Amino acid sequence: MTGSITISAEDLRARLGEPGLILVDTRDAADWQAATIPGAVRLDVYGYFVPASDAAGHADLERATWAGLSAIGATEATTVVFFEAKTGMVSPRGLWFHRFAGLDGGLILDGGFDAWVAAGGPVAPGTGAEGAIARGAGEPAPPAPRRDLLAGIDEVVNLPAGGVVLDVRRPTEHTGSFVHPCCARAGRIPGSVLLFYEDLLVDGHYRPAEEIAARARAVGLTPETPVVVYCHRGARAATALFGLRLAGFAEEGRVFVGSWHEWAERCDLPADSGSGQDTAG
Structure with a gap:
């Protein structure tokens, strides 16, 4: 991109x-x-x-x-x-x-x-x-x-070492205290890192690049970190991906297009809930 x-x-x-x-x-x-x-x-x-x-x-x-x-x-x-x-x-x-x-x-x-x-x-x-x-x-x-811009479940499960699965939903969705009515269960993809997409925006605009970069670094990302971004349905993930790109991050970033909605439907896949890891590394 x-x-x-x-x-x-x-x-x-x-x-x-x-x-x-x-x-x-x-x-x-x-x-x-x-x-x-x-x-x-x-x-x-x-x-x-x-x-x-x-x-x-x-x-x-x-x-x-x-x-x-x-x-x-x-x-x-x-x-x-x-x-x-x-x-x-x-x-x-x-x-x-x-x-x-x-x-x-x-x-x-x-x-x-x-x-x-x-x-x-x-x-x-x-x-x-x-x-x-x-x-x-x-x-x-x-x-x-551009199939390199999307990820499926296989790409999430087999993310290379050093890669990060980035959850950009609300903190309550990440912890599982809020569940979408259309989702089979609440929680998050195990090991995923939280960076709420709205934290990359201010007053209806993207934040300045240096502010986005600071938020990315605060959760353990570097410009070289391979990132797969997910949310509920793939919309907020796109907002976060482009915000990170504006700051020089996620050059190889992908959107998990099925996001939590699909992951939650697959009861053979694990899920975490409660407070947990919030930084990469």
């Missing part, structure tokens, strides 16, 4: 109307329809759950990704900017899908639509193309998917 990750509202204003620029509103349809950046299309990137971390599940993920991005006109020749109300758990997932599809030129609008409005950017009702990353999409798949 090389190149830029975010763009400011001011810089985006200067590029508005640029040929090949696609603005992607990842908010709910009603919000997009009410007011958005002029010309923005809408893409649902949040609802997708990978069926399973196996060949069939990853094939579904590839087809779903390509179908959703194709619906909004994304190609190798376009620059796609994803945004939500404030930078949170949705627009970075859009960028992760974009890069997983093997496309370059994707960006996150740092601060989201709120930052755009605060910067004096124009707004208009949302009309036009809509799409979704959704299960069951037909052929084709991306011509060159």
Whole structure:
């Protein structure tokens, strides 16, 4: 994952109307329809759950990704900017899908639509193309998917020595005191290290790189540490992964796309709960 990750509202204003620029509103349809950046299309990137971390599940993920991005006109020749109300758990997932599809030129609008409005950017009702990353999409798949950006259960279980499984959920999810109604059990992947994704954000923006780096080092990460990031469904994990990348960490980072939702369903896999290890090493 090389190149830029975010763009400011001011810089985006200067590029508005640029040929090949696609603005992607990842908010709910009603919000997009009410007011958005002029010309923005809408893409649902949040609802997708990978069926399973196996060949069939990853094939579904590839087809779903390509179908959703194709619906909004994304190609190798376009620059796609994803945004939500404030930078949170949705627009970075859009960028992760974009890069997983093997496309370059994707960006996150740092601060989201709120930052755009605060910067004096124009707004208009949302009309036009809509799409979704959704299960069951037909052929084709991306011509060159970036499988190095995802991890399945096998990659988590067989993580090389020195690698870290990073849990970016809330502390209550990590300890198991909170359980999602859709999950078979509460807890965490044994040995996983906690770094809450919201600690990499402030006021709807990514924190400065040096602040993110300090938080990464505080839990034992180095820029060279191989990292597999997980959350509940793979959305918050993308936010954390790109935050770490902004600070020069997780160059080889992967998102465990099934995340805790899939791990919890597999009762043959171990789980820890309660307070425990919170740093790598």
